[in-house]
Amino acid sequence: MLSEALMVSAPGKVILHGEHAVVHGKVALAVALNLRTFLRLQPHNGGKVGLNLPNIGIKQTWDVASLQRLDTSFLGGPRRIWN
Numbered sequence: 001m002l003s004e005a006l007m008v009s010a011p012g013k014v015i016l017h018g019e020h021a022v023v024h025g026k027v028a029l030a031v032a033l034n035l036r037t038f039l040r041l042q043p044h045n046g047g048k049v050g051l052n053l054p055n056i057g058i059k060q061t062w063d064v065a066s067l068q069r070l071d072t073s074f075l076g077g078p079r080r081i082w083n
Helices: 064-068
Strands: 006-017 029-041 048-053 058-063
């Protein structure tokens, strides 16, 4: 479990040519933008996990116990995300 907050980010991108071609193993031309997406993971008490997307007005909270019961067989085997 996290003992402190963790922040990660990734640049935005635009695919200029070949967006669907990559599905068929072909080349695409993509460029990074001066925009970023940020994710902050922060520990909380109470056994909950939350999602907050303030720019689009979404805020949702789930119980970790209910998420652990989800079917994850599509991930290629049994996995536990939380300890």
